[in-house]
Amino acid sequence: MSEGNGQGTEGGAAAPGRAVIRIRGLTKSFGDQTVVHVDDLVLGAQPVEGLIGPNGAGKTTLMRLIMRSTRADTGSVTLDDGASEVALSKLAPHRIASLGVVKTNQVTQDFAGLTIWDSLLLAVAQRRDERPHRIYRERHLVERYGEEIQSYLDVFEFSEPGGFAHSTGEKKLLDLIRCLLLNPKILLLDEPTAGLPEDVTAQVIELLRAKVAAGMSVIIVEHDLDVIWGFSDVVHFMAEGDVILEGDPDYIRAHSTVVEKYLGSGHV
């Protein structure tokens, strides 16, 4: 159970209309190493929640357990929209995504055989078949999603969407756009700006702010502290597999445990 300052985190109550993720008794071990053991945690009660912690704290594993791309040893994860509670921990990842819980990847995932444009269409294609000729058959999607896709491409200045993405940064942005095209209720972001230059990071955050203003919730794992302190409404601090502190950014950044285990004295 975490310690908190209570500002904005009391009881994990969801804001009206905002769905939350409830985690209970969740554990995961690799060999004899327990990497996640979270007794009770609510994510998504606030519009933007940061999840920070030292390397190896279990942040990525926790995100993967929520999406069920890694299977938990014990415990449950549910999506609570105020009216009903759905057990995500019993669903396949694509079903979880269809309920509005979507995640970007820390290590860039790419569709090497697809052009930038086709790799984005794949996100909204009915048949999730990444062979180019299959996507070609779903050209009607362009009518429905073309404008939205083009608007994202314009934000990040992709000048040749008929070509292939080469750099890690480009692939990372496409991963984010694919998630946004699914119109998520809760977007989990695993280090979305690692490896991006400052100006592109600012573009990413500006885009996310607009989505949050329209009702989307964001849970973000990130080591870029300007992003965490400036963007999050509440920050969860994770260490050794559990969230041990939560509170608003000012509370977390000044906490001696966070300074000692994560920030170092250079960031105080």
Add this chain to the structure above:
Amino acid sequence: MFEASGVRCGYEDIDVIKGLDFSVGEEVFAILGANGAGKTTLLSAIAGLLPLSAGRIRFGGETISGLPPWRIAAMGLGFVPQERGVFGDLTVLDNLRVGGLVARQARGDRIDEIMELFPALAGLRNQRAGTLSGGETKMVAAGRALMQDAKLLLMDEPTAGLSPLYVENFFDRIRQIHETKQVAIIITEQNATKALEVADRAMVLSLGEATTITDAKNLTTDQLRKGYQI
């Protein structure tokens, strides 16, 4: 020590690097630039993982372009890739030992040095590298390259994904590694401010071409902006 002349390389028929000439001496050399500038492509080509379509790369007085990657590594060129770069089925310790196969110094001493550089790895010695977090994986990849008796280390975004505490530590150690081990270092980094603090010289890449090569302390904001096209 290192010299690239007329280097062009890329994927299929498209050159991402469009004719580069630069040399690196006994120094820390930073390569800066926007996403898609060609930084990773250039380092991959230097390490022998990508063929050149034109030009030549020389290292330690010999031409290395065209040689297989393992020959280039054995000549003392270490490579820390941007992502992954570890053997997932091997333990942390075995990953480091693999890097030490071409080292002259006793491997045990070298492993102790790596653990001192990345204390988080000490408790994970016997864990399979495939189960590590993203940040820990980066530490193992960097550690493995340091196990080698490298004369030149290529580091591709080594601090992306590392926690603030380790980022500070890592930049301090880059300078230390360079000075105590006489290792030249070529580093690509999005954190331009930090990279310029530890680098002797820097090259700004824009769409596969060098817009500036200068002493790190003389690099102006305008030169950086021009490279990043902002």
